[in-house]
Amino acid sequence: xxxxxxxxxxxxxxxxxxxxxxxxxxxxxxxxxxxxxxxxxxxxxxxxxxxxxxxxxxxxxxxxxxxxxxxxxxxxxxxxxxxxxxxxxxxxxxxxxxxxxxxxxxxxxxxxxxxxxxxxxxxxxxxxxxxxxxxxxxxxxxxxxxxxxxxxxxxxxxxxxxxxxxxxxxxxxxxxxxxxxxxxxxxxxxxxxxxxxxxxxxxxxxxxxxxxxxxxxxxxxxxxxxxxxxxxxxxxxxxxxxxxxxxxxxxxxxxxxxxxxxxxxxxxxxxxxxxxxxxxxxxxxxxxxxxxxxxxxxxxxxxxxxxxxxxxxxxxxxxxxxxxxxxxxxxxxxxxxxxxxxxxxxxxxxxxxxxxxxxxxxxxxxxxxxxxxxxxxxxxxxxxxxxxxxxxxxxxxxxxxx
Numbered sequence: 001x002x003x004x005x006x007x008x009x010x011x012x013x014x015x016x017x018x019x020x021x022x023x024x025x026x027x028x029x030x031x032x033x034x035x036x037x038x039x040x041x042x043x044x045x046x047x048x049x050x051x052x053x054x055x056x057x058x059x060x061x062x063x064x065x066x067x068x069x070x071x072x073x074x075x076x077x078x079x080x081x082x083x084x085x086x087x088x089x090x091x092x093x094x095x096x097x098x099x100x101x102x103x104x105x106x107x108x109x110x111x112x113x114x115x116x117x118x119x120x121x122x123x124x125x126x127x128x129x130x131x132x133x134x135x136x137x138x139x140x141x142x143x144x145x146x147x148x149x150x151x152x153x154x155x156x157x158x159x160x161x162x163x164x165x166x167x168x169x170x171x172x173x174x175x176x177x178x179x180x181x182x183x184x185x186x187x188x189x190x191x192x193x194x195x196x197x198x199x200x201x202x203x204x205x206x207x208x209x210x211x212x213x214x215x216x217x218x219x220x221x222x223x224x225x226x227x228x229x230x231x232x233x234x235x236x237x238x239x240x241x242x243x244x245x246x247x248x249x250x251x252x253x254x255x256x257x258x259x260x261x262x263x264x265x266x267x268x269x270x271x272x273x274x275x276x277x278x279x280x281x282x283x284x285x286x287x288x289x290x291x292x293x294x295x296x297x298x299x300x301x302x303x304x305x306x307x308x309x310x311x312x313x314x315x316x317x318x319x320x321x322x323x324x325x326x327x328x329x330x331x332x333x334x335x336x337x338x339x340x341x342x343x344x345x346x347x348x349x350x351x352x353x354x355x356x357x358x359x360x361x362x363x364x365x366x367x368x369x370x371x372x373x374x375x376x377x378x379x380x381x382x383x384x385x386x387x388x389x390x391x392x393x394x395x396x397x398x399x400x401x402x
Contacts (some may be wrong), residue, residue, distance in 0.1 A: 004102040005274060005281035005402060008267040009369035010038045014205045014357040017121035022202040024261070026120040026193060028057070028064035032118040035265035038191040039114055040076065043267060048079035049276050051110035052103045055265075056093025056117030056361035057084035059087045059129040068118060087362070089290075091326060092387040093117050094264055095364025099288040099397055101268050106285075111273040112216035116265035117361035126259070126360075133391055140263065144240040144296035146233035149167030149224035149251050151298035152329035155239045156250045159335050163250040167217040170255035170354050172344070178210035178401050179353025185350055186311060191367050204283070207258040207357040222249035223256070224386040240296030240366035255330040264365035274276060283372045286382075287313045288397040299332045301394025302386040303339045309384070309396045317342070318373035320398070321380035324371040326363055326387040329350035336386075349374060363387065368399060375401050 012034055015023030021032065021383055032055060040047055055069040069084030085201060089096045094117030101113035132139040139145075146154075156166060180186060181204065193201035228234040234247050277379075289309040295302035302325055310316065317340055325333050325347060335345060353363065364387055366389035371383040 001106045002108055002270045004105045004285040005269055005286065006266060006372060006399065007269055007274060007279050007281055008039060008043055009265065009365070010035050011203045011264040011362070011369060011374065012193050012262045013190055014200050014207055014260040014262040014359055016206045017261055017357070019122060021122045021261060022206055023120070023193060026201065026253065027123065028118050028120040029068055029071045030191070031076055031120060031261065031263040032068055033075035033115060034191060034193055035263045036072055036076040036078065036114065039265050039267050043277055043279060045277065048081045049395050050078065050082040050101040050114060051268040052101065052113045053082060053084040054113060054115045056088060056097045056167055056364065058088050058090055058119060059082045059124050059127070060086050061129045062124055064120060064124050065109045068340040070317055074211065074354045076127045081152050086333055089393065089395065091328060091358070091360055091362040092364050092389045094366065095368060095387060095395050095397055096283040097386060098266050098268065098365055098368060102285040102288065105268060105270050114265050115268055116365040118262065118263040119359040119361040120261045120396065121259045121359060122261050141373035144236055146236050146296070147224060147388060148225050148298060149226045149256065150237060150247070151296065151331065152251045152331050153228065153247050153249050155226055155297055155299060155335055157244055157248045158241060159338060161250065161262040161331050161334050165334060166250050166255045166354040167214055169330040169334060170217060171214060173348065173351045173354040174208065174210055175279045176349065177199060177208055177355035180350035181205070185373065189279055205356040207260050208355050212254065212322055216235050217254045220254050223252045225249040228284045237296060251329050252330065255354060257353035258357035260359050262359035262362050264362040264369065266365050266369060284400045284402050286398040286400050291394050293394055295392035298336060298390065298392045299328060299388035301334050301388050301392060305394030305396040306340070306384065306386060309398065313398065316330070320382055320384045322349065322371055322374060322383040323347040324367045324383060324385045325396065326358065326367060328358065328388050330354065330390050368397060372399055
């Protein structure tokens with residue numbers, strides 16, 4: 001199999017996913033085009049040499065539909081020879097786009113692939129594409145369907161995480177993200193979004209609240225108690241996990257991932273692709289895996305897929321220098337740390353989606369780029385990137401510096 005290298009990565013800032021967010025007037029296709037333009041311009045890329053553009057998009061409808069990577073390639077001025085495709089595995093779509101591109105390169109089909117994702121959550125609401133998982137009883141009964149926040153509270157209840165535990169994690173995420181921005185850790189990977197006149201619309205992650213403290217979070221009411229108790233989903237949780245007597249509701253907007261807009265892109269290639277670029281590789285995709293997991297807990301897939309990936313590679317936890325796990329909810333990361341006894345100074349070291357937000361289809365490629373930058377900054381070698389996924393799944397990728 002051919003080695004798969006990472007030659008560059010970029011992302012937009014994350015804009016607040018509301019109508020008053022800075023990126024609300026920027027359609028998904030333009031967000032995607034911005035990162036394609038940046039990859040081309042930063043690397044002197046002859047876009048006729050791009051074998052594929054693969055992007056995750058969780059809700060590919062309305063202005064995010066119709067194979068948005070190909071549409072974005074037109075807008076970015078790419079050669080018509082560059083094809084495109086969109087994929088979805090819910091929150092892991094961006095990382096799975098990278099893994100899909102890596103697989104094509106590894107088996108010799110392609111030499112250069114741009115992979116990443118895009119989501120404009122201020123323009124296309126969560127779940128706008130519909131789906132049998134939460135709408136068809138023949139599916140959601142055996143899937144123990146419930147809102148993800150109720151699943152997060154189920155995890156907190158089952159594994160013993162208190163309101164103080166999840167709030168303290170959220171405060172630390174905000175502090176780490178603020179420190180990373182203040183220290184310039186994201187400068188070489190975040191590309192400002194500009195309008196047609198070249199004026200900057202957004203250059204900084206907009207969702208952050210660096211002044212957050214425990215006292216402020218204590219004022220927030222649990223977000224998922226009503227659907228749990230009034231909507232009947234707590235009964236579903238107890239049916240799936242009868243060892244619990246009831247759910248303790250601890251998650252709210254301040255310790256859950258933020259709804260935001262954004263796009264990401266990773267430039268992947270073989271050794272021959274690097275020769276085409278005239279560039280040295282920054283990293284190598286060592287291995288990746290996917291798995292199905294408990295659909296009621298839903299968000300514990302990162303634990304299961306990490307076990308699978310380490311077993312397949314023959315690696316140990318001690319071989320991993322840094323971990324990057326999407327902060328869908330605080331309990332997701334706390335359970336992962338608990339399961340593997342990972343100290344907090346080795347995981348999400350620059351904060352995560354609780355502070356900066358989670359643009360669904362783009363996040364996986366964003367956090368892969370974040371941890372590669374951090375490996376370089378710390379002069380470390382190996383990282384594992386993983387995300388929890390709706391309906392009970394997990395995706396993970398191991399990346400090495402070159």
